[in-house]
Amino acid sequence: MQAKDPVGQFVHDALVADRSREEIRAALEQAGWFRDEIEDAIGQYATIDFKPPIPVPRPQPTARDVFIYAVLFTALTYTAIYLITLVHAILDLRMPDPADAPYIEFRATERMRWAIATLLVAAPVYLWMSRYVHQRVEKNARARRSPVRKYLTYIALFVSSMTFLGDATYLIYEFLQGTATLRFVLKAATVGIVTLGIFVFYLRDVEYLKGEK
Incomplete structure (x- = not known):
């Protein structure tokens, strides 16, 4: 004390x-x-x-926890952003709009390449780190009480929920304006599905942590 x-x-x-x-x-x-x-x-x-x-027992942050969860949530962020980017680029190529500028197709192709390259790195890192963290939590009771894990989990919940609400709001706005095309709806749905999936996954993680107390 x-x-x-x-x-x-x-x-x-x-x-x-x-x-x-x-x-x-x-x-x-x-x-x-x-x-x-x-x-x-x-x-x-x-x-x-x-x-x-x-x-x-009182949870104490450690440099190791900061490193582990910083890598985990950074990889999650990259995976989510570039998964959305990849789907949006595919939609731009498969569902072209006559009002699109001539260079839109080229930019969509470039975004696809960059998104695929990023996902090939970030997604495996996220999956591997998630598995490592899960095994560590199962074996080490102290790891379950990590304040770094707690704070970053709540940050992930906050960011994903705010993104989902903003996406839903913008979708409704476009509908009210009468400018919501099928391509736009599919893009908005992609953002909504990814962010809602992250929110539900980490909400379950929070409930699991509560059950461990």
């Missing part, structure tokens, strides 16, 4: 002095501490009747 944590130190000393958790909560509330601060401090110690009080 760190000396810079006065509430945690107080809870520790109070438990050693055989004060009940209810008494500790009441005293801290009367002193002006917020309820979430109080519960976080009390939650540092197990409810086992033992002296001195037993600290519960």
Whole structure:
């Protein structure tokens, strides 16, 4: 326990002095501490009747966790973006619009090549890292409590949900304007499917983490 944590130190000393958790909560509330601060401090110690009080495991970020999950979510980002790019390029080639500029076909071909090259690198890296993380979590209880994993998972949920909502909003706007072509609808559907898939996958991951507590 760190000396810079006065509430945690107080809870520790109070438990050693055989004060009940209810008494500790009441005293801290009367002193002006917020309820979430109080519960976080009390939650540092197990409810086992033992002296001195037993600290519960607290997740700690490590450089290894930062590296692993940064690579994982970067590969996920590249895979999602260039999968969408590939499908959009194919639609531009297969469903040309008479209003398209002459160079659209050339640009679509270039985007396809770049997207394929990126996917051949990013997708295997993402799949391999996902498998590695899953095995690591299954074998190591500490890995399940990684705060880096938690924060990046919620960032993935936020970004994917905001992208899906923006995509749906733009699709509805185009329909209301009467300018939604079949190609546009298919492009919007591609974005929606990819982002919704990411959201559902990592939402299940969050639920799994909750079940581990």
